[in-house]
Amino acid sequence: xxxxxxxxxxxxxxxxxxxxxxxxxxxxxxxxxxxxxxxxxxxxxxxxxxxxxxxxxxxxxxxxxxxxxxxxxxxxxxxxxxxxxxxxxxxxxxxxxxxxxxxxxxxxxxxxxxxxxxxxxxxxxxxxxxxxxxxxxxxxxxxxxxxxxxxxxxxxxxxxxxxxxxxxxxxxxxxxxxxxxxxxxxxxxxxxxxxxxxxxxxxxxxxxxxxxxxxxxxxxxxxxxxxxxxxxxxxxxxxxxxxxxxxxxxxxxxxxxxxxxxxxxxxxxxxxxxxxxxxxxxxxxxxxxxxx
Numbered sequence: 001x002x003x004x005x006x007x008x009x010x011x012x013x014x015x016x017x018x019x020x021x022x023x024x025x026x027x028x029x030x031x032x033x034x035x036x037x038x039x040x041x042x043x044x045x046x047x048x049x050x051x052x053x054x055x056x057x058x059x060x061x062x063x064x065x066x067x068x069x070x071x072x073x074x075x076x077x078x079x080x081x082x083x084x085x086x087x088x089x090x091x092x093x094x095x096x097x098x099x100x101x102x103x104x105x106x107x108x109x110x111x112x113x114x115x116x117x118x119x120x121x122x123x124x125x126x127x128x129x130x131x132x133x134x135x136x137x138x139x140x141x142x143x144x145x146x147x148x149x150x151x152x153x154x155x156x157x158x159x160x161x162x163x164x165x166x167x168x169x170x171x172x173x174x175x176x177x178x179x180x181x182x183x184x185x186x187x188x189x190x191x192x193x194x195x196x197x198x199x200x201x202x203x204x205x206x207x208x209x210x211x212x213x214x215x216x217x218x219x220x221x222x223x224x225x226x227x228x229x230x231x232x233x234x235x236x237x238x239x240x241x242x243x244x245x246x247x248x249x250x251x252x253x254x255x256x257x258x259x260x261x262x263x264x265x266x267x268x269x270x271x272x273x274x275x276x277x278x279x280x281x282x283x284x285x286x287x288x289x290x291x292x
Contacts, residue, residue, distance in 0.1 A: 001035075001039055001112075001113050001114070001255055001256070002039040002040075002041075002111055002112050002113050003028070003031055003039065003040050003041065003113065003114045003115075003116065004026045004041050004043055004068070004108065004112045004114070004115050004116070004140075004245075005025070005027055005028040005031070005040070005041070005042050005043065005064075005115075005117075005120050006024060006044070006103065006105075006115065006116065006117040006121065006131055006134070006222075006254065006287070007022065007023065007024030007025075007043075007044060007100065007103075007114045007116075007117050007120065007121035008022040008023070008024060008025070008044065008045075008098075008100040008118075008120050009015065009022045009024075009025050009042065009044045009045075009046060009055050009059075009069070009076050009077070009078060009100055010022045010077070010078030010079055010080055010094070010098065010100065011051055011054075011055070011077065011078065011079050011080070012080045012082055013080065013082060014082045014084075015083070015084070016152045017282070019241060020054070020055055020058050021080075021240070021241070021280055022044075022078065022100070023053030023118040023146060023243075023244050024042070024044065024116060024117065024118055024217045025042060025044070025059070025064070025119065025240045026091075026245070026246075026280050026281060027116050027118075027146070027244045027247055027248050028040050028041075028042050028062075028064045028116070028242035028247040029062040029063075029064055029281045030247075030248035030249065030270070030274075031066055031116075031248040031252055032062060032243055032276045033248075033284065033285075033286050034248060034249055034252035034253075034270075034286045035286065035287075036251055039065075039220060040063070041064070041065040041067060041068055041107065041112075042059060042064050042065065042066060042068065042069050043068040043069070043102050043103060043108065043134075044069050044070075044100050044103055044121075045069065045070040045071075045072055045075070045099040045100050045101075045102055045104070045137035046069060046070070046071055046072070046077045046078075047072055047073075047075050047076040047077035047098075047099045047101075048071045048072060048073045048177060048267050049076060049077055049249070050167065051076075051077035051079070052071060052077040052099070053271050055077060056069070061175050062281060065117055068095070068105075068107060068108055069249065070099075070102075070103070070104050071100050072099045072102060073180070074091045075097070075098060075099040075101075075102060076095070076098060076099060077098065077099055078094075078095065078098035078099060078100045079094075079095045080092055080093065080094045080095070080153070081093040081095065082093075082209050082275070089277075092131050094120070094150060094153065098199075100121055100127075101121075101122065101123070101124050101126065101127060102126060102127075103126075103127050103130055103131075104130065105130045105131070105133060105134040107167035108134060108138070110138055110139070112138065112140055113142070113251045113255060114142045114143070114144060114251060114255060115134070115135065115138075115140045115142075115143045116144045116145075116146070116150040116247070116251070117131060117143075117144075117145060117146070117162075117245040117286045118145070118146045118147070118159040119146070119147055119149065119150075119153075119159065119162065120148055120150050120153055122151075122154040122155075122157070122158035122161055122214055123155070123158065128157065128161060129157070131161070132161070132165070135165050136274065141255070142167050142251065142254070142255060143165055143166045143167050143168070144166065144167070144168045144169075144170070144247065144251050145161075145163075145165070145166035145168070145169045145170070145268075146170045146243070146244075146247055146253065147159065147162060147169065147170065147171045147175055147179055148171075148175075148243075149175045149178055149179065154178065154182065155182075156182050156183060159179060159182060160183065163183065163197065163200075163201050163204070164201065164203070165203065166203065166204055167203060167204060167206070167267050168204070168205060168206045168207075168208065168251065168254070168262075169197070169204055169206075169207055170207075170208040170243075170246075170250075171207070171208070171209055171210075171211065172195070172208075172210045172212075172243060172268055173209060173211040173212070173214070174192065174212075176188070176189075176190065176193060176209070179193075180192075180193055184196060187196065190209045190211075190217065191226075193207070193209070194207040194209065194217075194219035194221075195219075197221070197253065198219065198224075204221055205220070205222055206218055206219065206220060206221065206254075206260075207219045207221065208247075208250065210246055211231075212231065212239075212241055213231050214231065215228060215229050215230045215231045215268070215287050216227075216228070216229050216231070216264055216268060217229070217264075218247070218250075218260050218262060218263070218264055218268065222277070225260075227260045227261055227264060227267065228264070229261070229264035229265055229268050230268070231268060232268050232269055232271075233272075234272045234273070234276040235276060236273060236275050236276065237274065237275065237276055237277055238277070238279075238280075239275050239277070241274050241278045241280025242271045242274050242275045243271070244245070244272065244280070245267075245270045245271045245273075245281075246267040246268070246271040247267070247292075248270070249266045249267040249269075249270040249271070249286070250263045250264065250267035252266075253266045253267070266290050268287060269289060269290055270284075270286065270290070275291060
């Protein structure tokens with residue numbers, strides 16, 4: 001199984017430390033852990049700087065292939081600057097005009113089974129055009145779109161690109177009000193949202209809604225069936241990377257031929273383990289973690 005993950009690689013930079021992330025990279029790393037080692041490729045861009053070189057080292061450690069990661073001499077590696085107030089409450093500034101805003105898809109060859117992308121890297125026209133060109137010129141069995149809304153980079157263009165080109169789309173219940181208001185002009189609940197998406201976008205096979213401690217649901221648009229899964233109960237250390245691990249585990253199982261209940265259960269187990277750890281991509285063996 002060969003996967004291509006399109007989007008941002010960025011560092012969360014605190015006053016005294018830094019952590020590598022970005023939803024597409026987290027997704028790729030978790031997909032590799034499901035059994036896709038050596039066949040997981042990142043499609044992104046880094047600055048030709050210290051943070052960029054550190055990121056490449058991390059990709060190698062996570063067994064994510066960097067063949068399609070460009071190094072740009074005139075742009076800096078993506079950063080999210082994190083500052084804490086006197087009460088320790090963080091605020092975030094996602095730096096504009098970063099290397100990942102200029103992804104080049106021209107070198108990508110064929111043979112990929114699946115494509116993943118999120119919405120943050122679609123904040124400019126260049127990347128939207130690059131991604132559309134990639135989708136139209138390559139045949140993917142599945143195209144997984146993850147709606148990751150990050151202020152102030154919330155646009156109808158990026159959400160519509162997801163809806164018009166994905167076969168599987170994932171939205172969190174926290175993002176659902178903004179998503180439905182932006183796309184459809186009014187707020188919908190989970191059941192209304194999946195119904196409207198299924199009716200208006202025939203390309204979409206599955207709509208996944210994650211709901212944190214309330215679990216998750218998946219709507220099979222083809223067979224008009226809804227599946228749900230309770231959340232695993234764990235002591236939460238950090239929710240960073242949880243949604244990305246959920247998506248990776250779900251898609252891997254789905255493309256391996258598992259039924260939707262099995263996919264949701266696997267995704268729930270993996271994401272529960274991730275939230276019990278402080279790292280977005282902790283060490284684990286998926287075969288052991290998912291063993292009955």
